[in-house]
Amino acid sequence: MPTSERRGGAPTTGDRRPPNIVFIMSDDHAAHAISAYGSRINATPNLDRLAAEGIRLDSAFCTNSICAPSRAAILTGEYNHRNGVTSLHDTLDADRWSFPKALQQAGYMTALIGKWHLGHGPGVDPAGFDVWRVLPGQGHYHNPVMLEAEGRVVERPGYVTDLITDDTIEFIERQVTTSPDQPFAVMCHHKAPHRSWEPSRRHAHLFEDETIPEPETFDDDLVGRAAVVQAARMRMMDLDPYLDLKAPVPEGLSLDEEISWRYQRYIKDYLRVVASIDDNVGRLLDVIEALGLAEDTIVVYTSDQGFFLGDHGMFDKRLMYEESLRMPFLLRYPRLVEPESACDDIVVNVDVAPTLLELCGVETPDHVQGRSFVDVLTGETPDDWPTSMYYRYWMHRDGAHLAPAHYGVRTKTHKLICYYNDPLEEVGAHGPVNPVEWELFDLVTDPYEVDNVIADPAYAEVRAELVAELARQQEAVGDEPYPRAEAALPTHGA
Ligand code: CA
Numbered sequence: 001m002p003t004s005e006r007r008g009g010a011p012t013t014g015d016r017r018p019p020n021i022v023f024i025m026s027d028d029h030a031a032h033a034i035s036a037y038g039s040r041i042n043a044t045p046n047l048d049r050l051a052a053e054g055i056r057l058d059s060a061f062c063t064n065s066i067c068a069p070s071r072a073a074i075l076t077g078e079y080n081h082r083n084g085v086t087s088l089h090d091t092l093d094a095d096r097w098s099f100p101k102a103l104q105q106a107g108y109m110t111a112l113i114g115k116w117h118l119g120h121g122p123g124v125d126p127a128g129f130d131v132w133r134v135l136p137g138q139g140h141y142h143n144p145v146m147l148e149a150e151g152r153v154v155e156r157p158g159y160v161t162d163l164i165t166d167d168t169i170e171f172i173e174r175q176v177t178t179s180p181d182q183p184f185a186v187m188c189h190h191k192a193p194h195r196s197w198e199p200s201r202r203h204a205h206l207f208e209d210e211t212i213p214e215p216e217t218f219d220d221d222l223v224g225r226a227a228v229v230q231a232a233r234m235r236m237m238d239l240d241p242y243l244d245l246k247a248p249v250p251e252g253l254s255l256d257e258e259i260s261w262r263y264q265r266y267i268k269d270y271l272r273v274v275a276s277i278d279d280n281v282g283r284l285l286d287v288i289e290a291l292g293l294a295e296d297t298i299v300v301y302t303s304d305q306g307f308f309l310g311d312h313g314m315f316d317k318r319l320m321y322e323e324s325l326r327m328p329f330l331l332r333y334p335r336l337v338e339p340e341s342a343c344d345d346i347v348v349n350v351d352v353a354p355t356l357l358e359l360c361g362v363e364t365p366d367h368v369q370g371r372s373f374v375d376v377l378t379g380e381t382p383d384d385w386p387t388s389m390y391y392r393y394w395m396h397r398d399g400a401h402l403a404p405a406h407y408g409v410r411t412k413t414h415k416l417i418c419y420y421n422d423p424l425e426e427v428g429a430h431g432p433v434n435p436v437e438w439e440l441f442d443l444v445t446d447p448y449e450v451d452n453v454i455a456d457p458a459y460a461e462v463r464a465e466l467v468a469e470l471a472r473q474q475e476a477v478g479d480e481p482y483p484r485a486e487a488a489l490p491t492h493g494a
Pocket of ligand 1: 027028066067304305
């Protein structure tokens with residue numbers, strides 16, 4: 001991969017050398033498919049090693065659970081209504097500020113390898129990277145082509161997770177050989193484990209003779225939940241036998257048997273693809289160590305959002321429920337972060353940019369909405385640290401899933417969701433407009449979110465507080481409330 005000339009001098013972090021960054025982000029990897037997060041369905045020894053040597057964030061959330069918008073929020077430190085990427089069909093303007101740009105301007109060598117999903121061509125190609133090689137759109141699992149600057153197309157025989165890791169390793173090795181004094185930041189963005197979950201040959205038979213446990217809420221009938229959630233096409237029966245399950249449904253199964261069969265087909269491929277990520281994270285960690293970079297390198301493992309792994313009988317993401325909302329977030333930086341630490345303070349994807357910049361001694365401009373969580377990483381969470389987060393999904397009834405447009409607020413103990421159910425004039429959102437619906441969950445007594453208490457008189461006070469908190473958050477981030485939303489709150493006891 002060709003590189004452009006370096007600019008400027010390296011930033012300073014006192015007496016310390018500015019750290020390198022290896023930012024590994026997968027696509028749709030739910031935290032509950034990582035053993036360090038308590039998975040009961042797989043083991044991820046290499047991600048566990050990263051967790052053991054650093055910090056595990058248990059309340060890291062995306063502000064919009066879908067690929068392009070979450071990626072844009074991470075890069076820009078801004079919510080989607082501000083950075084302009086509210087849907088899968090939006091592109092990120094190359095002129096827009098991003099943290100890799102800030103690092104580059106501060107003297108870092110920067111690279112992006114793998115999934116981009118924020119547009120291709122003049123004005124929207126990846127910006128702020130000295131080196132980039134990305135998958136076009138979603139890319140392919142096997143023998144992918146990849147794109148570079150000036151429209152160069154590279155054919156890559158092999159398996160996508162291995163190739164993205166190979167290129168990341170090649171970049172790091174070249175950098176420490178040619179410019180050992182210049183810090184670097186590399187974004188290693190995997191395609192896996194995104195749909196259609198196509199394993200590598202070496203993992204193709206993993207779990208073959210096993211039965212993967214079904215999640216606690218696998219049989220959730222969604223009674224009492226919003227009608228638009230019940231109507232979303234994200235259940236096991238909505239998986240495509242040809243594309244997703246890669247096998248015809250056996251004849252003679254009852255409905256329950258077919259649902260279980262579908263789950264096994266789906267989850268095994270998902271976990272096989274996760275295994276490729278785990279192997280390759282291990283490979284990357286080994287290289288970082290072998291090159292003597294471990295002390296001076298921040299290694300992050302995260303995913304653009306979570307995923308339903310049969311939870312509530314669903315697959316996919318988009319909804320504000322925990323399994324989809326939560327991002328795994330592991331960070332190792334031996335100079336600052338205690339090994340084997342964990343934290344439950346709420347951080348969101350827009351906080352990533354200012355955090356990494358602070359760790360690198362680079363200033364974050366005022367327009368950035370996120371807040372650095374460096375103090376959270378060191379166990380010194382400030383007294384005024386946020387205790388709630390704001391979420392919005394815009395793409396009403398998009399594509400095959402028909403997930404509803406909604407926004408909401410999550411505190412440490414509760415979640416309030418307003419399905420405003422209107423495409424408005426958003427790209428990738430479709431009619432019809434549905435009546436506004438609300439959900440409220442008590443995450444302490446109902447951590448799996450099966451009991452919607454929005455109309456329960458016992459929650460009248462909590463509900464009023466959360467409605468006020470939602471309005472406060474919307475004002476703070478500069479988003480517009482839906483005009484008819486509050487009027488549609490149900491009467492208590494209704
Ligand atoms: Ca994704």
